[in-house]
Amino acid sequence: MSLLLNNPETMQKASEEIDAIVGTEHILDEVDVTKLSYLQNILNETFRLFPPAPLLLPHESSEDCTISGFHVPRGTMLLVNTWSIHRDTKLWVEPTKFMPERFEGGEGEGYKLLPLRNLRRLAVAEIFSSESLRKSSTVREEEVSCLIRRLLKVSTSGTQNVELRLLFSILASNVVMRVSAGKRCVEEEHAGTKMEKQLFQDFKNKFFPSLAMNICDFIPILRVIGFKGLEKNMKRLHGIRDDFLQNLIDEIRLKLKRTTSLKADEVTDGEERRSVAEILLCLQESEPEFYTDEVIKSTVLMMFVAGTETSAITLEWALTLLLNHPKVMQKVKAEIDEHVGHGRLLNESDIVKLPYLSCVINETLRLYPPAPLLLPHFSSEACNAGGFDIPQGTMLVVNAWTMHRDPKLWEEPNEFKPERFEAGLGEGDGFKYIPFGIGRRVCPGASMGLQIVSLALGVLVQCFEWDKVGTVEDPSHGLGMILSKAKPLEALCSPRRDLITLLSHL
Numbered sequence: 001m002s003l004l005l006n007n008p009e010t011m012q013k014a015s016e017e018i019d020a021i022v023g024t025e026h027i028l029d030e031v032d033v034t035k036l037s038y039l040q041n042i043l044n045e046t047f048r049l050f051p052p053a054p055l056l057l058p059h060e061s062s063e064d065c066t067i068s069g070f071h072v073p074r075g076t077m078l079l080v081n082t083w084s085i086h087r088d089t090k091l092w093v094e095p096t097k098f099m100p101e102r103f104e105g106g107e108g109e110g111y112k113l114l115p116l117r118n119l120r121r122l123a124v125a126e127i128f129s130s131e132s133l134r135k136s137s138t139v140r141e142e143e144v145s146c147l148i149r150r151l152l153k154v155s156t157s158g159t160q161n162v163e164l165r166l167l168f169s170i171l172a173s174n175v176v177m178r179v180s181a182g183k184r185c186v187e188e189e190h191a192g193t194k195m196e197k198q199l200f201q202d203f204k205n206k207f208f209p210s211l212a213m214n215i216c217d218f219i220p221i222l223r224v225i226g227f228k229g230l231e232k233n234m235k236r237l238h239g240i241r242d243d244f245l246q247n248l249i250d251e252i253r254l255k256l257k258r259t260t261s262l263k264a265d266e267v268t269d270g271e272e273r274r275s276v277a278e279i280l281l282c283l284q285e286s287e288p289e290f291y292t293d294e295v296i297k298s299t300v301l302m303m304f305v306a307g308t309e310t311s312a313i314t315l316e317w318a319l320t321l322l323l324n325h326p327k328v329m330q331k332v333k334a335e336i337d338e339h340v341g342h343g344r345l346l347n348e349s350d351i352v353k354l355p356y357l358s359c360v361i362n363e364t365l366r367l368y369p370p371a372p373l374l375l376p377h378f379s380s381e382a383c384n385a386g387g388f389d390i391p392q393g394t395m396l397v398v399n400a401w402t403m404h405r406d407p408k409l410w411e412e413p414n415e416f417k418p419e420r421f422e423a424g425l426g427e428g429d430g431f432k433y434i435p436f437g438i439g440r441r442v443c444p445g446a447s448m449g450l451q452i453v454s455l456a457l458g459v460l461v462q463c464f465e466w467d468k469v470g471t472v473e474d475p476s477h478g479l480g481m482i483l484s485k486a487k488p489l490e491a492l493c494s495p496r497r498d499l500i501t502l503l504s505h506l
């Protein structure tokens, strides 16, 4: 009540909601309360700012356990400081401000009320570690083989013009979906059918909201004043995504129950590869308060959204650049022929032996970083960046695109010259080349993204002859927060003669 008295606009908005939903015919009752989402946001925000039990009640660990990386012996008294979690600047935008709107669209229900830093540590240790990456290599190799089979099917009768954007997007989405949730986004049996396009479009609509939604991440005021019915659309989208993700994890939970009652350590130590959702569901058994369904859904969602288009777009740009630079294409091919040969398909363990292929991918990411403005960052304290005083709580947008093409930092910055990466990046060069961001919020999936792109590009060059459809493949890019090619890539493709025998066995 005190907060409402001090915030008359919020009071007004709450009373308008009650008038609209309850009306003046009867006194508001408990059934009405469930329909009053803004009122509930006010309560959530009040609990966040003034939790009645800021230290919760002391808990005693009944057995040895690990909480967020800390070993907690049996019989330890545990105090949870809700007050500081709820006012942590790394978790909340303007945490001391009373803003019930922050809970709109379900935001804050799950992971935001949890220590995100710990979740990130978990992500790095369990999901993106080199061991997890190694275990998921078969997924990437199988999906790349699927792509090759598709290309082979259309091109065995002779050189064919193929549209690659959809194929690359399906490849990346299937890999990320299998790694995160254990199943494909589109099954191979639907390859090339209308059903495939429809299924994939449905997937995209769920996880890649329109430009309007992205714009509001960068210009938050648009959320408050409303932008093209944005608030309504976001709520609708949140509902659709949430149903999809909940069904997905319920399905996995059921499967886990049916098969075995594995414990998390058995799951992570074993050789068998398990999806991220499966690992988290097993951890849920021992730490249900931390690994809630909300946390699991958020983690899987984050992987879909951040991992699929970025990888697919990089692959599309890389092949575009190779088509426009036949000498570079030739050099990549020669490297693969020398180190892998024609007797077997290139696999992930070959990538370290292909430094020039890596240079091509680095140079692609320099010229066309898929997230040219990275993600918006927020200054948790006042600082000075590049000579500018940045007050605490400022939204910072880093323009990686400009840095990657700055003539003070790069020689002939607009030229495609993979050789510039041959000597590796020197100390401090990391700050001028940031396709994955840098620092604490650096992309945790960078290694996985690089593996997807390197493997797919390497195998495409190893198995097929490629050519442009016209004289030059148009390198212009579209508008948006994600730097995709303006015109989807089409190319002429035919199987390499030397590899016909190998390809016929795929």
Ligand code: HEM
Binding pocket: 120, 176, 302, 303, 304, 306, 307, 308, 310, 311, 314, 365, 369, 370, 371, 374, 375, 376, 434, 435, 436, 437, 438, 440, 441, 442, 443, 444, 445, 446, 448, 449, 450, 453
């Ligand atoms: C070539 C492929 C990729 C590129 C270029 C890329 C790039 C980026 C960039 C620029 C950011 C923001 C960093 C910042 O603002 O400082 C980011 C964040 C993120 N990326 Fe990637 N990414 C790629 C692949 C992946 C993959 C495959 C995954 C997981 C499956 C992934 C998961 C994430 C996540 C979860 C975040 C958010 C991290 C946070 O907020 O702390 N990315 N990525």
